[in-house]
Amino acid sequence: MNSPSLRLYVDAQFTSPYAMSVFVALREKGLAFDTQTLDLDSAQQQAADFTQLSLTQRVPTLVDGDFALSESSAITEYLDEAYPATVVYPVDPKQRARARQVQAWLRSDLLPIRQERSTLVVFYGQKMPPLSPAAQAAAQKLISAAQALLAGNPDFLFGTWSIADVDLAVMLNRLILNGDSVPAELVAYAQRQWQRPSVQAWVNLQRPAL
Known part of the structure; x- marks a missing residue:
């Protein structure tokens, strides 16, 4: 049997929420792929062979045959266009734009939360001290936006599940x-969102000791 043409580079601790997002998208689409880890603490992402694949020298990076792409939302958008049989974004253009808005916002804002609540909390069970005033303000912004998006308590952000649900769930x-x-x-x-099989597949990966 031929090996998959898709290869996903992720961090060795499996704590990157962005690598998780692509991993989940691939699982949701039922695509066969190989996962390759990079030890970011020893700067493997700066090794010559990887920098030839990853313009940004970051994980996740997806390799599809002779095509390589970095940045998680760019990858998941590519996957929806290249492998459209099962979609991970809303079909409606306006809802799809909203999903991309949520993704872009979660990646570019709320820095105090990301600084004071690293994903070691999520995937290694670490406990951190109380939030600073700046992080408290960011948390309130996150909560207010999530409540507005989820008014009426729907199961998903945009009617049916999308990859934006995973990204929001990680931040929460x-x-x-x-x-x-x-x-x-x-x-x-x-x-x-956490109970979804594709998400559980990432959550239950065997992580090295810190």
């Missing part, structure tokens, strides 16, 4: 899994 779980205060309906939403 940075707070939830540390024991920070998050409204019950958002906790329930994040828990629903």
